[in-house]
Amino acid sequence: MAKITFITQDNESITLEADSGSVMALAVENGVKGIDGDCGGVCSCATCHVHVNPSQVAQAGEASEIEADMLELSDNANEFSRLCCQIEITQDLDGLELTVAN
Amino acid sequence: MKISDIKDPFVEARQQKGYAQVSDQDDPVTMMLRLKDVRKCAHNAKTFSSEDIPGRIVVPSEVNIRTTRQIPFEVDPPKHKGFRGLLDPWFKRPLEDDYKQKLHSIVDKLVTENLAGNSVEVIKEFSLVLQSRALTLLLNTPFEDSKLWISWGTHVFRSEGDALDGDKAQVLYDYLDEKLDEALANPSDDLFSVLLGAEVDGKKMSKEEAKGVLILTFAGGRDTVINAVSNTIAYLADHPESLQRLRDEPEIRGRAIEEFIRYFSPLTHMGRVVKEDTQVCEHAAKADTRISLCWASANRDETVFENPNEIVLDRKLNPHVGFGFSHHNCLGATHARQILSTLIDVFCEKVSTIDLLDAQDNIEHWDDFDRKVGYENLTVKFNKA
Secondary structure (H helix, E strand, O other): EEEEEEEOOOOOOOEEEEOOOOOHHHHHHOOOOOOOOOOOOOOOOOOOOEEEEHHHHHHHHHOOOHHHHHHOOOOOOOOOOEHHHEOOOOOOOOOOEEEEEE | OOOOOOOOHHHHHHHHEEEEEEEOOOOOOOEOOHHHHHHHHOOOOEEOOOHHHHHOOOOOOOOOOOOOOOOOOOOOOOOHHHHHHHHHHHHHHHHHHHHHHHHHHHHHHHHHHHHHHOOOOOHHHHHHHHHHHHHHHHHOOOOOOHHHHOOOOOOOOEEEEEEEEEHHHHHHHHHHHHHHHHHHHHHOOOOHHHHOOOEOOEEEHHHHHHHHHHHHHHHHHHHHHHHHHHHHHHHHOHHHHHHHHHHHOOHHHHHHHHHOOOOOOOEEEEOOOOOOOEEEEEEEEEOOOOOEEOOOOOOOOOOOOOOOOOOOOOOOOOOOOOOOOOOOOOOHHHHHHHHHHHHHHHHHHHEEEEEEEEEEEEEEEEEEEEEEEEEEEEEEEEEOO
16 A cells, blocks of 8 residues: 655645555545546646655656656646656555645 | 548658648648647747637638637637636536536437437437537536527538538527527526626626637537547447447546547647747748648657557557647537547447448548548447347
8 A cells, every 4th residue: 555645736735545546546536636637547638747756756757758748848847747647556656745736 | 441440641741741731711721740749839829829810720711700709719828828717617517426417318318219210320310419418518508409509410610512601600609699698688507697707817708708618619519529429439330349348348448538539530630820930840930821730640640659540449658639739728628528438338338239331431621631530421220238
């Protein structure tokens, strides 16, 4: 079971637990504000944009080329940006902190 | 080749040059064909503007049949943001349980009605009916209003054999004027009244602005949804194994919908007006000329999509632009996705197979390019599960 914390633009902190699926699905199922996941997780809409806590970038992993191309033209993108539909939940993510970008 | 296949007419031009030039009513268009170029131009609203003479960014141009600005898609950022902020919550209502249940009931009833008969002509008897009935939910208007919209046919701006029909467009404008006047006199909880009562950036929305939103809602979501639904039915008729797979693996239905949108690309392209001299694909683009963002070509870009000309039902990475890209992405996408999702759920539950009895392709002509966008006629038989 991995504990993942989302911090919304309203500065609300929400910690959720899961052991499988995508981080986007977890956020959408629990109504995390700012994570819409319109395309269901196929890297087409960029409505699940998050900033990874800078000290945990290695833990979250790197964006693929297709994901990076999407992020390049997303509002509020920076070096810590990920689309969380592309982050699969495993035990390795335990303690991850993500700030919702929009 | 199967009847439901849709070829990619842009492949050579996309690979060789990345752009193509087509003529449109004395105002030529340079079509952008590669995914990354399409995205970059869509995102660069300062150079590639949506805010010009009303109707000019649409291809084919509608400058001869309307003067009302369609909102929010003919307004550039930053002004665009205020309108979009007002409209987004309303157009996200299809995610609410109550809306989903009502839509399910509409789709279930229509499919059930057509299970009893021998055959159904999908375009006029199914997709148009479904689109119009579902629109009553999006507008929050009485179900009976759909009867009038169905009588208008599959296009609100076009008639058979006519690219653009000003008289027909006038029918829609007169209808909207009447409905807006009614809403002014007796406000209710439908979209007409909500718009007239709304403020954007501290300013009350005018009747003309409300009309602009409504024209977009009626026209933008009409043949696009009809084509998406009809193409899905043709594909499932041609591929019974896919319908069975969707039945067996409900978890892939969401991915399948995105893949249908990529492959079908219900809207071929959308234009922009160049605001300053620039270059696209090393080709000069002069100020006050038009480019178009060719979603249909971008969605088959072989440098991004593996097997771009195949429908891969569970495609995991699918960065398609079937609903557009950036600021002006499709306002009605949530509603369209919910329609397709509900349709697939109902088919999986009630329909075993679909027999394809007759089909006549609907081909768009863009100078050197002939693109199948859907069907003029599509006759099928739904078999009970």
